[in-house]
Amino acid sequence: MNLTLKVWRQKNNNTKGALVDYKLSGISPDMSFLEMFDVLNEDLINKGEEPVVFDHDCREGICGMCSMFINGRPHGPKDLVTTCQLHMRSFKDGDTIVVEPWRAAAFPVVKDLTVDRSAFDRVIAAGGFISVNTGNAQDANNLPIPKMQADAAFEAAACIGCGACVATCKNASAMLFVSAKVSQLALLPQGQPERYRRVQSMVAQMDAEGFGNCTNTGACEAECPKGISLENIARMNRDFATSKFISEETV
Secondary structure, eight states: OOEEEEEEEOSSTTSOOEEEEEEEOSOOTTSBHHHHHHHHHHHHHHTTOOOOOOOOSOSSSSSOOOOOEETTEETOSSTTOOGGGOBGGGSOTTOEEEEEOOOOTTSOEEETTEEOOHHHHHHHHHHOSOOSOOOSOOOGGGSOOOHHHHHHHHHHHTOOOOOHHHHHSTTOBOHHHHHHHHHHHHTSGGGSTTHHHHHHHHHHHHHHTTOBOOOSSOHHHHHOTTOOOTHHHHHHHHHHHHHTTSOTTTO
16 A cells, blocks of 8 residues: 555644644555554654654553544544554555644643643543452452443443543533543442542542633544443533532541
């Protein structure tokens, strides 16, 4: 395959960036998108040029690091896949592919396609945990949980924190991410003691980081590589509203 790449190059968050054209030839349709970028970087290094900086880790759709905005969509044209799971057979010979970083004030550009997503870490640190002393691990059947609740908690916990929801939202809202992290604990018995304190703290931190409000368009769910449901946002909103009517002692 012969391709033209238009890749966002930016030295750091304090300098202006621009799209730079690169020509690639001999790309195998069976390569992943990141492997194609490996080929690009190898060519650049051989020419004595600076390689493109991009995030990656597991390359198995688990870590959420491969945050590329490809032809106007987070993680590219396929549904329910991350960038590392996207293969070049999803494109045609001769295509022009535009690759940009996540665009959000809360995700400042570090360099090229890499952005600082530590805002997500601070949201988790604000309340995405259970602080009770659980002691030794209990037998699986000691805490009976209805299957529907267990399944819903598992589905919420599938969020990999990639930030695609923020990147695709017109307001750069992080509500799908935050609501998934709230829900995975709110649906389980272990998460009940701090349920309302948790949602207040995490929403407050989300706002402090500069994420926008939910647009209600559902773009986040549509572009989420793990299919996280909007039902989590509704659950978080209900918990947040409920927390306002509970005494501080209870929260």
